[in-house]
Amino acid sequence: MRRVNIDGLRNLCDALARQAVETGSTVRLLVVGSAAELGTRGAASLPVTEAAPCQPESPYGWTKWEATRLALAQPVGGPLAVVVARPFNLVGPGLPEALSLGRFARQIADVLRGRIEALRCGPLDARRDYVDVRDAADAYVRLGLLGRAGEIYNVCAGRSYQLRDLLQQMIHHARGPVQVLSNPARRHAGDLADIYGSYAKLHCETGWEPRIPIEESLADLVDEAMREPVPAAETGLD
Numbered sequence: 001m002r003r004v005n006i007d008g009l010r011n012l013c014d015a016l017a018r019q020a021v022e023t024g025s026t027v028r029l030l031v032v033g034s035a036a037e038l039g040t041r042g043a044a045s046l047p048v049t050e051a052a053p054c055q056p057e058s059p060y061g062w063t064k065w066e067a068t069r070l071a072l073a074q075p076v077g078g079p080l081a082v083v084v085a086r087p088f089n090l091v092g093p094g095l096p097e098a099l100s101l102g103r104f105a106r107q108i109a110d111v112l113r114g115r116i117e118a119l120r121c122g123p124l125d126a127r128r129d130y131v132d133v134r135d136a137a138d139a140y141v142r143l144g145l146l147g148r149a150g151e152i153y154n155v156c157a158g159r160s161y162q163l164r165d166l167l168q169q170m171i172h173h174a175r176g177p178v179q180v181l182s183n184p185a186r187r188h189a190g191d192l193a194d195i196y197g198s199y200a201k202l203h204c205e206t207g208w209e210p211r212i213p214i215e216e217s218l219a220d221l222v223d224e225a226m227r228e229p230v231p232a233a234e235t236g237l238d
Contacts (some may be wrong), residue, residue, distance in 0.1 A: 020079030036061035085146035122186030156197035
């Protein structure tokens with residue numbers, strides 16, 4: 001993880017800076033961080049702004065914070081103009097199963113196909129800030145063009161949603177009975193009850209704001225999971 005998130009970025013910055021010097025032009029670089037950099041301390045005051053202190057509590061969050069610090073260490077006015085985007089939770093088509101809503105979508109599809117009996121998950125009372133991946137991509141483009149070097153910008157919805165409500169919306173859209181087995185014992189130490197950010201800085205400087213409603217994001221996520229073909233071994237076809 002360190003090799004990719006920190007060493008990989010350092011090598012990229014060095015290579016781009018050399019290219020900028022050789023060509024006599026400034027190279028712009030957008031580095032995508034993560035709200036995991038914040039930790040409990042950074043999320044203590046809501047909404048979370050870019051000025052919140054970072055004290056990451058996971059290896060992933062720590063490496064992303066180190067990468068952000070590396071990005072911000074690039075001298076403003078130098079050959080490399082680095083802007084940092086800090087996305088909160090993403091949602092929408094293409095979400096991997098390593099993330100909770102992507103995992104929910106896959107399990108909903110599996111239940112309705114008869115591959116598993118129930119959707120199994122951890123506690124569902126936490127609230128999180130979810131922004132559609134397509135809105136996030138739009139934010140990245142704008143930041144690449146308009147973001148100020150040496151600055152961090154939150155990419156978020158500016159509000160939080162309870163996981164339980166989002167899961168129920170996904171099941172309702174799938175139009176089928178899905179049993180949910182939630183295990184409260186799977187709660188992790190340090191889990192936050194609620195976190196959401198402010199995108200005021202991003203909006204002020206680029207005009208960006210989230211446009212895709214959460215209902216559309218969830219529907220597209222479920223629809224994609226339901227469209228994935230069942231492996232031939234499970235259909236009896238060669």
